[in-house]
Amino acid sequence: MLVLLPPSEGKAAGPERGEPVEPEALSLPALTAARETVLNELTALCAADPDKARTILGLGERLAGEITKNAALRTAPAAPAGEVYTGVLYDALGLGTLEPAARRRAGESLLIFSGLWGALRVTDRIPSYRLGAGVRLPALGGLPAYWRRPLAEALEPAAEADGGPLLDLRSAAYRGMWKPTGELAARTVTVRVLHAPTRTVVSHFNKATKGKVVRELLSAGELPGTLPELTAALRDLGHTVERPAGDDRQLDIVVDQV
Template identity: 45%
Template sequence: MLVLLPPSETKHPGGDGAPLDLPGLSSPELNPVRERLVAAVEALAADVPASRAALGLGRTQDDEIARNAAVRSAPTLPALDRYTGVLYDALDVRSFTRGQRRRADARLAVGSALFGLLRGGDRVPAYRLSAGSQLPGLPTLRALWKPVLTPVLAGAGELVVDLRSGGYADLAPVPGAVTVQVLSERPDGTRSVVSHFNKAHKGRIARLLALTTAEPDSVVRLRALLRRAGLHVEHHAPEELTLVVPADAVVR
């Protein structure tokens, strides 16, 4: 089972690993595009106004541009430790035992605008690049990533659970992947799409899938696994599950 997570805009600073080693990352077939994008963000960082425009940053976020300037020399962290925010708080990999962390590193992967795909243990620096960014002189990120990343994901040879947000899923759609929609249900039975706290619920799903010893190989077995864990999961579309949470539990 491969569980795809979105990255986060915010990232833990610093690190204790050697600088970025592209040949040492998983999925080496992605390295030509990785090298092209790393070179582009590094060069762009020399022009602060252009970086602000391309990356959608305000004047108070120039530290993000400095991160890109140091993308090749800065210390690294494993991907699952680098990203922060609501989803990663719910995932809470720092609470895992060593054995659980090995399983998480094998099962969880992050869809990255800069690196394409990162396995949990791949070491990367802090950086700033979003799925919707447009780097000067380059095609769109979707045009760069889709031809090389989609075959990698399609050839995973295992059940793919795609928890990426829309922009990152668009970079490289995965045929046959299982997606999860999160809906809140009010006492009167009406439902609505969960927006911000969708990330927290997906983080909890990712944690469950990282820790389980089961190996679901179909959407039906995945649904059964989530239901055994006490989640209200419905299956109405062939490759989509719907997680229904009480409205008063959405922000917990």
């Protein structure tokens, strides 16, 4: 099974010392050239014209330090992606506190989507950066469109080799970077988190629930091999799971907390 995750807007500061990112050493090496292209444009833009970069990236004045950080991405110390990404979903997922077997499964099954890197394993070493998928870089245009072909070429073989379901927990901007097609689409399911009893979509607790669900699946043992097994596993973990009528590619998890 593969779990498709969004990144977090907030990121850990990273170590003060250490080796910088090596794009050619990241997983999914078919993405190396595309990663280098985005990295080159982002660092050049932030180094040459910080004010323009801040406008393009949609950052306020108080986040001007993010531009300085982006300009130095080639030399900044890197850390595992699972430690760099923070926020509600990643706090609930708690990668650092997983048991060794669950952590191994996380390294094999989690894919984090990124406007800069395309997609990453949690073990890939990257620096802290700022680049959302909704950004349009001057030379490359919109990032979702830019990444579609490279990600399809890299991820379709990986997903086919995995053979299991794809649990897609990405937000809309990151879903636009790669949409499984054909047989892979039939193995893909998205998740909504709904509030009982009104069945309205929740916001903050949506991310926390998704992080908790992934943690529980990783900790429970061998990951489900089919979509029916995934539904059964979530119910065995105590979740109220519903399948919307006429949509076999969506799961609704119903919660009491919002």
